[in-house]
Amino acid sequence: MARLERMMEPMKSHLAKLPLPSFENQPWVPGKPLAGRRISLISTAGLQRRGDRPFEGMSGDYRMIPDDIKARDLVMTHISTNFDRTGFQQDWNLVFPIDRLRELAAEGIIGSVAAYHYSFMGATDPTEMEPVARNLASLLKGDGVDGTLLVPV
Amino acid sequence: MGALAHYLEDEGIPTTQISLIREHTRIIRPPRALWVPFELGRPLGAPGNPAFQRRVLLAALELLDAPEGPLLVDFPEEVPEDAAGGDKVLEGWSCPVSFAPESREETHMERLQSAFKREIAELCPWYDLNLERQDRTAVVEFGPESARELLESFAAGETMVIPKTNLSLATALRLAAQDLKSFYFEAAIARPGSASPTSGEFNRWFWQETAGGRILKAVKERCLKEEDESLRKTGALLLIPLDVS
Numbered sequence: 001m002a003r004l005e006r007m008m009e010p011m012k013s014h015l016a017k018l019p020l021p022s023f024e025n026q027p028w029v030p031g032k033p034l035a036g037r038r039i040s041l042i043s044t045a046g047l048q049r050r051g052d053r054p055f056e057g058m059s060g061d062y063r064m065i066p067d068d069i070k071a072r073d074l075v076m077t078h079i080s081t082n083f084d085r086t087g088f089q090q091d092w093n094l095v096f097p098i099d100r101l102r103e104l105a106a107e108g109i110i111g112s113v114a115a116y117h118y119s120f121m122g123a124t125d126p127t128e129m130e131p132v133a134r135n136l137a138s139l140l141k142g143d144g145v146d147g148t149l150l151v152p153v
Numbered sequence: 154m155g156a157l158a159h160y161l162e163d164e165g166i167p168t169t170q171i172s173l174i175r176e177h178t179r180i181i182r183p184p185r186a187l188w189v190p191f192e193l194g195r196p197l198g199a200p201g202n203p204a205f206q207r208r209v210l211l212a213a214l215e216l217l218d219a220p221e222g223p224l225l226v227d228f229p230e231e232v233p234e235d236a237a238g239g240d241k242v243l244e245g246w247s248c249p250v251s252f253a254p255e256s257r258e259e260t261h262m263e264r265l266q267s268a269f270k271r272e273i274a275e276l277c278p279w280y281d282l283n284l285e286r287q288d289r290t291a292v293v294e295f296g297p298e299s300a301r302e303l304l305e306s307f308a309a310g311e312t313m314v315i316p317k318t319n320l321s322l323a324t325a326l327r328l329a330a331q332d333l334k335s336f337y338f339e340a341a342i343a344r345p346g347s348a349s350p351t352s353g354e355f356n357r358w359f360w361q362e363t364a365g366g367r368i369l370k371a372v373k374e375r376c377l378k379e380e381d382e383s384l385r386k387t388g389a390l391l392l393i394p395l396d397v398s
Contacts, residue, residue, distance in 0.1 A: 003190060004176050010395045020155075020180045026223050027162040028184055034218050037167075044154050054293065056324050072289040079327065081394050084194030084352035086338050089291045091200035100203065100210045110214065126156035133157050137164030147217050148161060149210070150170035150183075151196050152154040 011082060021126040037147035039105075040114035040140055041065075044122035045088070045095050045153035046078025055079060055121045060128035062136065065117040067098075078121055083153055095153055114145045122153055155181030169216045171196045171209070172225070182223045185216035189228040192352065198232045200349075205233060265371070266305050268364035273297045276340035283343035291335040293328060294320070300329040300336070308371035323383035326376070327391045330369050337365055360397045369393060 004015060031037065046055045048063040054077035055061070065074065071092045076085060087094045098117070104110045118136060120129065140148065155178055158168040162184045169185040172178040173193055178186045189209060191198045197206040212228055259267060277297055284290050295303065303325060307313055313322055320328070337359055342349050350358070360366040369392055376388025 004174060008396050014395060015174060016176070018177070020177055021159075022180060023159055023182065025163075026182060026184070027159065028222055029162055029165055029167045030220075031167045031217065034214055037217060039214070042157065042161075044157070050293070054320070054324065054328060056321075075291060075293045077293055077328065077331075079391055081331070081391055082193070082396075084192055085291065085331075085335070086350070086352050086355050087192075087195045087200045089335060089338055090342075090349060092289075093203070093206055094195055094197045094200045097197050097206055097210050100197075100206050103203075103207070104210070104214070109211070120157065122154065126160075129157055130160050133160035134164050137161050137166050140161070140166050146167060147214070148158075148166055148168045149213055150154055150158050150168055152171060152173050153194055153196060 014082075018123070031146055034110055034147070035108060036111045038112045038114055038144050039101060039110050039147045039149060040143065040145045041096060041098065041101065041117040042148050042150045043096055043117070043119040043153070045076055045119060045151070046121045047074055047076055047096060047119035049073055050075050058121055058124040058128065060120070060124050060132045062118050062120045062132060065119060067113055067115050067117065069098075078153065080123065095151065097151070110147070114140075114143050116143055155183035155186070158183035167217055169213050171213050175225070178225055184222050185219065185224045187213040187216060187226050187228055191232050194352070195232070202233060205230070262309050265364055265367055266309065269301060269305055269368050272364050273301050276337060279343040280336055280340035283339045286343070290339060292332045295329040295332040297333070297336045300333045303329045304333065304368050304372055307375060308368050310375065321383060323381070323387040326372060326384075327387050330372065330392050333365055333369070334359060337363065356394070356397065360393075
């Protein structure tokens with residue numbers, strides 16, 4: 001379980017000692033009801049299209065995942081070996097819940113599913129990630145996205 | 154993860170997120186976060202359980218309707234018992250593959266290589282069957298034979314020719330190790346009588362009972378002795394989980 005107090009050493013100390021950013025401001029963007037929003041998934045599981053470049057390090061780079069991707073074409077090249085991958089092997093929705101998101105769109109619970117989703121390598125230094133994230137925001141706006149779900153691994 | 158949410162929100166994109174480590178999220182304070190009590194690697198909780206995944210997804214998305222924040226909300230459900238995570242007691246699942254006995258007239262490394270080759274050969278038909286049925290594999294770059302050739306050659310101390318010109322040796326070893334584990338898992342679950350193991354059960358089997366696991370430990374040992382920094386880092390951190398000795 002991802003409860004830090006129940007984790008075994010040395011993983012517990014490794015996670016407890018990770019350097020974390022803290023921010024002075026707390027941005028908050030209000031928006032319309034969920035039923036009108038266009039949602040994009042942003043994963044930090046090191047997901048990529050099969051055939052795209054594997055993740056090689058923590059440089060803040062990301063991979064684009066088109067909405068019509070098939071399960072057989074989405075693979076994971078996150079560099080860490082300290083989390084479970086067997087669940088993703090059994091069901092991609094465990095990490096990339098695209099089928100669930102499509103169902104919510106079909107039922108009108110969310111407005112729509114974005115045309116593009118994105119994946120980063122988790123545990124990347126925020127200073128590396130910041131300029132990339134700020135540029136990504138303009139791509140999301142270009143896709144009409146007004147709600148993102150960030151999914152860690 | 155939380156920092157990414159902060160930057161996107163700061164640029165005008167509303168964000169909500171799943172949190173796996175509450176302590177981290179409390180410090181970073183992203184705009185909206187749903188903490189879930191699930192194993193690392195399983196943010197939606199339970200594979201093959203769409204109803205449970207939907208409840209997690211909705212709980213995270215509904216935070217977008219909140220009037221103000223930052224918000225850190227706890228998901229109220231534990232993962233269902235039949236999809237429990239990796240730190241439960243490791244019993245009740247063992248791979249039914251019975252590997253052929255090793256020859257006694259070989260060196261330690263030769264015996265290990267022979268056992269490794271036999272494992273791959275015995276698991277291959279089951280891996281192929283699983284791929285045919287599921288139309289999906291987590292293997293990315295190295296099929297079982299090419300992973301075997303790269304990993305056992307490196308473990309045996311041979312001079313390496315990088316098999317893929319666009320990958321460094323360190324990256325190739327890491328991807329081959331990951332692909333090897335994916336191959337073992339997908340082969341093991343295809344065998345008749347095999348229920349899917351928990352992550353802990355699979356890890357115990359792979360790292361303690363297979364020649365593949367022993368080969369990866371030998372790859373790690375050689376990496377740690379190399380001059381190349383990327384190989385030493387790969388050996389120290391990226392081949393074997395921290396909790397595997």
